Amino acid sequence: MMDNTTRHVLECLEEDARISHEKIATLTGLTIDKVDKIVKELEESGIIRKYKTVIDWDLAGDENVYAIIELKVSLERSIGYLPLVERLYRFPEVRSVRLLSGQYDLSLTVSGKTMKEVAFFVAEKISTLEQVQHTTTHFVLKTYKEDGVILHEQDHVSRLPVTP
Amino acid sequence: MRKACTPSKFVADVMNKVPPSGIRRYFDLASGLEDVISLGVGEPDYVTPWHIREACIHSLECGETSYTSNYGLIELREELADYYAAKYGVNYNPGSEVLVTSGVSEALDVAIRAITNPGDEIIVVQPSYVAYVPSVMFAGGVPVIVSTKLENNFKLTAEELEAAITPKTKAVIINYPNNPTGATMGKADLEAIADVVCEHDIMVISDEVYDCLTYNGGHTCFSSLEGMRERTILLNGFSKAYAMTGFRLAYAMASPKIISAMMLIHQYSMLCAPITAQIGAIEALKNGKHEMEKMVRDYDRRRHLIVSGLNRIGLKCFEPKGAFYVFPSVESTGLTSEKFAERLMNEKRVVTIPGTVFGEAGTGFLRCSYATSREEIEEALVRIEAFVNGL
Numbered sequence: 152m153m154d155n156t157t158r159h160v161l162e163c164l165e166e167d168a169r170i171s172h173e174k175i176a177t178l179t180g181l182t183i184d185k186v187d188k189i190v191k192e193l194e195e196s197g198i199i200r201k202y203k204t205v206i207d208w209d210l211a212g213d214e215n216v217y218a219i220i221e222l223k224v225s226l227e228r229s230i231g232y233l234p235l236v237e238r239l240y241r242f243p244e245v246r247s248v249r250l251l252s253g254q255y256d257l258s259l260t261v262s263g264k265t266m267k268e269v270a271f272f273v274a275e276k277i278s279t280l281e282q283v284q285h286t287t288t289h290f291v292l293k294t295y296k297e298d299g300v301i302l303h304e305q306d307h308v309s310r311l312p313v314t315p
Numbered sequence: 316m317r318k319a320c321t322p323s324k325f326v327a328d329v330m331n332k333v334p335p336s337g338i339r340r341y342f343d344l345a346s347g348l349e350d351v352i353s354l355g356v357g358e359p360d361y362v363t364p365w366h367i368r369e370a371c372i373h374s375l376e377c378g379e380t381s382y383t384s385n386y387g388l389i390e391l392r393e394e395l396a397d398y399y400a401a402k403y404g405v406n407y408n409p410g411s412e413v414l415v416t417s418g419v420s421e422a423l424d425v426a427i428r429a430i431t432n433p434g435d436e437i438i439v440v441q442p443s444y445v446a447y448v449p450s451v452m453f454a455g456g457v458p459v460i461v462s463t464k465l466e467n468n469f470k471l472t473a474e475e476l477e478a479a480i481t482p483k484t485k486a487v488i489i490n491y492p493n494n495p496t497g498a499t500m501g502k503a504d505l506e507a508i509a510d511v512v513c514e515h516d517i518m519v520i521s522d523e524v525y526d527c528l529t530y531n532g533g534h535t536c537f538s539s540l541e542g543m544r545e546r547t548i549l550l551n552g553f554s555k556a557y558a559m560t561g562f563r564l565a566y567a568m569a570s571p572k573i574i575s576a577m578m579l580i581h582q583y584s585m586l587c588a589p590i591t592a593q594i595g596a597i598e599a600l601k602n603g604k605h606e607m608e609k610m611v612r613d614y615d616r617r618r619h620l621i622v623s624g625l626n627r628i629g630l631k632c633f634e635p636k637g638a639f640y641v642f643p644s645v646e647s648t649g650l651t652s653e654k655f656a657e658r659l660m661n662e663k664r665v666v667t668i669p670g671t672v673f674g675e676a677g678t679g680f681l682r683c684s685y686a687t688s689r690e691e692i693e694e695a696l697v698r699i700e701a702f703v704n705g706l
C-alpha cells in the first residue's frame with residue numbers, strides 16, 4: 152500500500168509533469184531533498200514510466216488520423232499472446248496495445264497521415280499475421296477526452312465571490 | 316382615505332437586535348469589482364462529482380419528484396447510520412434518531428429552537444460561523460460568547476467553557492474543524508469538554524460539517540465520546556465533503572426525544588428536504604469516498620501552499636488542521652482586520668474576510684479560504700505580498 156506522501160507527489164506530477172521539485176515541496180510540506188529522493192525512487196522503480204505532454208493535435212492542425220483496431224486472434228497453447236504482441240508493438244504506427252476481455256482479444260490504437268494509410272497498414276501488416284483471425288477498424292472522428300484531460304471547451308461555472 | 320401603513324413597525328423587535336451580516340457587506344463590495352481573486356468563498360471550488368449529479372439526473376428521468384418522509388428517505392437514513400457506525404463507532408437508529416434537513420443551516424435553526432425556552436442561555440464559541448448567534452436570538456435564547464485564543468490554537472478549553480456556564484445555560488454550540496480558523500480538536504481536547512458539559516448537565520450542539528476535511532490526523536465525532544451520545548445534537552451535511560453546497564442537504568442525529576422535537580418544527584416548516592438532493596446524498600455515501608479523498612488531498616496541498624506563503628509574507632498563521640480556511644494575523648501590519656481586508660480588496664483585488672465578522676475573537680485576523688485553484692492562490696499570494704510590502 153502506497154503511503155500518503157508518495158501519493159501526494161505522484162498526484163502533483165500527474166497533474167503537471169513539469170512541476171518543479173521546489174513547488175512539490177511547498178505543496179506537500181516536504182523538504183526539496185526529500186522530494187528529489189522520492190521522485191528518483193519512483194523513476195527507478197518504474198512507477199513513473201515517463202513524462203509526457205497531452206497535445207490536442209487537431210487544434211495544432213496536424214493531419215494525423217487515429218483508429219482503434221480490434222483483433223480476434225488464435226492462440227497457440229504453448230506460446231500465449233506475447234510473441235504476437237511483441238510483433239505488434241514494434242510498429243511505430245501502433246500507439247497502444249491492450250489485451251481485452253470479451254468478444255475481441257486485443258485492441259490497438261494506430262495512427263497515420265491519412266485514413267488510406269491506416270487502412271493499408273492494417274490490411275498489409277496486421278491482418279496478414281498468421282495468428283490474426285479477424286480485424287475491425289474504427290476510425291476516431293473526434294477526441295473529447297484524452298488521458299483524463301477534457302479537450303473541448305466547457306462552460307465556466309461561477310461561484311458568488313463571498314460566502315459564509 | 317384609509318390610514319397609511321408603516322411596515323417597519325410590524326417587524327419583530329428581535330430583527331433589530333440581530334446585527335447585519337458582515338459577510339453581506341463584503342459581498343456587496345466585491346461584486347462590483349473586475350479581475351478579482353476571491354479567498355472569501357466558504358464553499359468548495361469543485362463541481363459536485365459527476366456520478367452524484369448523474370444519479371440525480373437519472374432520478375428525475377425516472378420521475379422521482381415527490382415529497383419524502385418528513386424524516387428523509389429511509390434508505391438515506393440507513394446509509395447515514397451505517398456510515399457513522401463504521402467510521403466513528405457510534406450507533407444511531409435510522410428510524411428515530413436521524414433527521415434529514417435542508418442544509419446544516421436548517422438543522423442548526425431547528426436544533427436550537429427545539430431546546431430553547433425564552434431566556435435560556437446558549438453558549439457560542441467564537442470565532443465561529445455567522446449563523447450561530449442570530450439563530451439563538453431568533454429562538455428567543457440568549458447567546459453567551461466564549462472567545463477562543465490563538466495561543467490555544469483556537470481550541471475551546473474546559474476552563475473557558477466552565478467560566479461561561481450559569482444556571483440558565485442550556486447548551487453549547489461547537490464547530491470543529493472550525494470555520495473560520497481551521498482549528499481542530501482531538502479526542503483528549505474534547506474529553507475535557509465532555510467532562511464539563513456532563514458536570515453542569517448541558518447539551519452540546521456539535522456542527523461537524525467539515526469532519527471529512529482533516530489533515531494530519533482524523534476527526535473525533537463528539538457523540539462518540541463515552542456518555543455523550545444522548546447529550547449531543549450532531550449536525551453534518553454533504554456540502555463540504557462532497558462539494559454539494561447548492562443541493563442544501565444535511566442531517567441531525569440525536570436521541571429520539573430531541574429528534575422528535577426537531578421533527579415537529581421541520582415538518583411544519585420545511586416538510587422534507589428535496590428528494591433529488593437526498594438521492595444525490597445516497598449516491599455520495601455509497602460511492603463518493605474515492606473522489607472525496609482525492610479532493611481532500613488536493614486541499615491539503617493548497618493548505619501547505621497558502622500557509623507557507625502567508626507566513627513568508629509575514630502574516631503569521633498557525634497551521635490549520637481542518638476545513639479549508641487559514642486564519643492569519645494582520646497585526647504586524649498595524650492595520651485592523653477590516654482596514655486590511657478593505658484595502659487589499661480595493662488596491663489589489665483580493666477578497667478576504669476580516670476575522671471580526673466571526674466574532675470579536677477574530678479581531679486582528681483574516682479568513683482566507685483555500686477552496687480555490689492553485690493558480691489563483693499563487694496569484695493572490697503575489698498580490699498580498701505586494702500589498703504588505705507597499706504599506
